[in-house]
Amino acid sequence: MSAYILEMVNIHKSFPGVKALDNINMKVKKGEIHSLCGENGAGKSTLIKILSGVYPSGQFEGKIKINGEVKEFHNIRDAEMNGIVCIHQELALVPELSIQENIFLGNEPHYFGVVHQSDMYNRTKKLLNDLGLNISPNEKVKNLGIGHQQLVEIAKALSKNAKILILDEPTSALTEKESEVLLNILKKLKSQGVTSIYISHKLDEVLAISDSVSAIRDGQFIGTRSIGNINKDDLIYMMVGRKLEKLYPRKKRISQECRFEVKNLTVYDTENPSRKVVNNINFKAYKGEILGIAGLMGAGRTEMATSIFGVYPGKSSGEVYVDGQKRRIRHAADAIEQGIALVSEDRKSSGLVLEMTVKENISLASLDRGSRLVLDHDKEITAATQYVKELNVKTPSVHSIVNHLSGGNQQKVVLGKWLLTNPKVLILDEPTRGIDIGAKFEIYQIMNKLVDQGVIVIMISSELEEVLGISDRVLVISEGELRADLKIEEATQEKILYYATGGS
Numbered sequence: 001m002s003a004y005i006l007e008m009v010n011i012h013k014s015f016p017g018v019k020a021l022d023n024i025n026m027k028v029k030k031g032e033i034h035s036l037c038g039e040n041g042a043g044k045s046t047l048i049k050i051l052s053g054v055y056p057s058g059q060f061e062g063k064i065k066i067n068g069e070v071k072e073f074h075n076i077r078d079a080e081m082n083g084i085v086c087i088h089q090e091l092a093l094v095p096e097l098s099i100q101e102n103i104f105l106g107n108e109p110h111y112f113g114v115v116h117q118s119d120m121y122n123r124t125k126k127l128l129n130d131l132g133l134n135i136s137p138n139e140k141v142k143n144l145g146i147g148h149q150q151l152v153e154i155a156k157a158l159s160k161n162a163k164i165l166i167l168d169e170p171t172s173a174l175t176e177k178e179s180e181v182l183l184n185i186l187k188k189l190k191s192q193g194v195t196s197i198y199i200s201h202k203l204d205e206v207l208a209i210s211d212s213v214s215a216i217r218d219g220q221f222i223g224t225r226s227i228g229n230i231n232k233d234d235l236i237y238m239m240v241g242r243k244l245e246k247l248y249p250r251k252k253r254i255s256q257e258c259r260f261e262v263k264n265l266t267v268y269d270t271e272n273p274s275r276k277v278v279n280n281i282n283f284k285a286y287k288g289e290i291l292g293i294a295g296l297m298g299a300g301r302t303e304m305a306t307s308i309f310g311v312y313p314g315k316s317s318g319e320v321y322v323d324g325q326k327r328r329i330r331h332a333a334d335a336i337e338q339g340i341a342l343v344s345e346d347r348k349s350s351g352l353v354l355e356m357t358v359k360e361n362i363s364l365a366s367l368d369r370g371s372r373l374v375l376d377h378d379k380e381i382t383a384a385t386q387y388v389k390e391l392n393v394k395t396p397s398v399h400s401i402v403n404h405l406s407g408g409n410q411q412k413v414v415l416g417k418w419l420l421t422n423p424k425v426l427i428l429d430e431p432t433r434g435i436d437i438g439a440k441f442e443i444y445q446i447m448n449k450l451v452d453q454g455v456i457v458i459m460i461s462s463e464l465e466e467v468l469g470i471s472d473r474v475l476v477i478s479e480g481e482l483r484a485d486l487k488i489e490e491a492t493q494e495k496i497l498y499y500a501t502g503g504s
Contacts, residue, residue: 002068005030005195006051006164011062013046013055017396020046024062024221026214028164028197033190035198035206037239038216039436040406041394044199047216048166051197052086053079083163087153089172089434095142100124102141103156127155131185147178154185158194165189166197171205172434175297175462183209201436203232215239240438247437248469249444250488253288253451255472258324260285260425260456265318267303267480273315277303279480281318285425285456290447292471293460294496300480301460302345305427309335309342322424336365339424343414343431345460347407351414354403358395359384361402362416387416392442408439415446426450427458432466444470464493478502 004027011024021043028034038044049055051064053073064071066082073079079086093102100120109119124137131151141149150170157165167186171179186196186209200206206213207227215222215238222238230238267278278300285291295301306312308320310329320327320340327338335342344350352361362384384398391412395405402413411431418426428447432440447457447470461467467474474491476484476499483499 002065003030004028004065005067006197007063007065007068008047008051009063009065011047011050011060013043013050013060020219021050021060022219024216024219026221026224028195029212030067030195031190031193032211033186033196033198033209035200035210035213036216037200037203037206037213037235039239039438040408042216042239042436043219044216045168046219048086048168048197048199051079052076052084052166080160080162083161084166085157085160085162085164086166087150087157087168087170089169091146091149091153093141093149093152096140098138098140099128099135099144099152099155100137102152103127103159107160123159124155127158130158131155132181145178146173147175147181150174150178150182151185154182158189162194164195164197166199168199169201169434170198171200171202179205201434201440203235203437206235207232217241236437239436247441247444248466249441249448250290250470250472251448251452253472255286255288257287258284259287259322261321262308263319263321265304265307265316267300267307267312267316268314270314277480278307278316281477281480281482283475283482283485285458287454287456288451289472290451290457290459290470292467292474293458293477294462294464294467294474295477295500297462299477299500301477302429303480304477305342305429305458305460306344309340309427311342336421339422340427341365341418341421341423341425342427343411343418343429345429345433347410347414351417352402352410355401357399358388358393358402358405358413359398361413362387362398362420365417366420383420384416387419391416391419391446406439408435408442411435411439411443412446415443419450423455425456425458427460429460430462431459432461432463440466464496467491467496468493476500 006028008024008026011021013021024047036044050060053076056074057072071082103124104120108115110116121137128135131154133151141152170182174182198209210227212224212226213230213235214224217239261284263282265278265281266276269275269277281304293301303312307316310331320329322338329335329338348354359380363380381398388395388398393409393412395409402410431443451457468491472488474486475482476496478500483504486495
């Protein structure tokens with residue numbers, strides 16, 4: 001029997017005008033946690049879709065071997081029958097169904113065509129217990145947090161007797177505690193002989209959890225290294241082909257000119273209007289600074305941002321001042337008119353129209369601003385081309401559908417859309433979530449350039465290293481209240497966590 005549970009041999013895959021994978025050769029040992037790293041657009045997703053049967057045999061060149069035996073997958077079920085199950089970044093759960101119904105959807109235990117409810121319940125209960133989840137199998141998925149939903153996906157994979165578990169950015173939306181639980185479960189599965197292929201842009205996480213790591217760059221296989229023979233700088237070099245001398249290129253800036261102020265902002269829960277999710281927050285932001293906003297998930301940071309921008313769906317009160325003048329912001333058009341822009345947390349659902357082109361997305365927030373564009377297609381193309389060039393968006397053309405771009409390049413398109421409005425205040429909610437280290441670096445450089453031009457950048461981030469690395473000042477929010485306003489010189493991870501967990 002082969003020493004490798006999985007071998008991908010001479011894999012080639014092309015799309016019209018693009019060679020996505022060029023002679024990929026990758027081997028994975030049984031029972032190891034094998035990380036797969038690369039920039040957005042490097043080819044990771046394409047490789048995983050081949051392995052999981054999304055791209056069937058015949059649509060690519062090369063061979064897949066399982067335990068030394070060549071296999072052909074004509075669909076996802078063929079891959080699953082061979083023990084390969086993929087958990088995608090966008091979870092494939094039905095919110096209105098129970099946990100047990102989601103786990104066995106399309107694969108229900110039945111006798112003579114009748115679903116055997118008690119069998120399904122008991123098997124679900126065992127799967128949940130094995131994962132350390134003390135939850136009723138009858139609980140609806142919509143009532144679970146994202147961390148527990150991720151574990152339900154793993155339970156679903158294990159119900160299919162997964163031998164090779166593929167996880168695509170599994171912790172991108174998880175809290176630090178939830179991520180720790182997930183990583184411990186992967187270690188437990190490893191001890192039971194399950195092989196994991198782990199895809200993540202969180203390199204510290206990769207180095208902590210992996211036995212070995214492979215890197216792909218521009219569709220080509222760079223190599224595999226055992227985790228004991230690689231450090232973070234080595235891994236970055238394998239991924240991007242160059243050294244990033246300083247990952248967080250923060251400049252020293254001093255500004256005393258207050259250009260933006262929020263007073264007495266209170267935001268109420270949409271489902272329970274008597275509960276405050278943001279409670280009487282007051283802060284100032286200064287011309288030419290990056291103001292970092294830290295806090296745990298659920299602290300009220302996103303609700304605060306969307307309320308300031310006029311798109312929060314519930315009730316809110318408070319005052320917003322731009323250049324010392326009180327501004328009335330009832331909806332997004334008012335915010336744009338006052339020079340406020342918001343890059344939302346979820347670029348795919350609220351930042352982009354995925355089936356529209358790059359140029360259409362970039363011009364979307366500026367179409368009704370006088371004679372600036374007014375559906376003048378020549379001006380639209382000129383503006384889009386300018387921002388594609390300035391932001392280094394990797395796209396065949398401004399006429400390409402934005403859904404075909406990688407995550408990092410989609411994020412740059414969202415940035416381009418808001419930069420075209422000439423904002424005075426740019427609010428970025430988790431601007432680097434789910435994008436690779438090279439794209440992160442480019443976005444930090446864009447932020448610095450904007451600040452040099454006098455734009456106020458307000459950055460909400462769950463990554464403390466990022467907050468400390470790029471901010472000039474840090475606000476810490478806990479349970480809807482502002483707990484601290486820290487100069488960057490006095491801010492530390494320990495201090496931020498202290499205030500984020502309720503310290504005062």
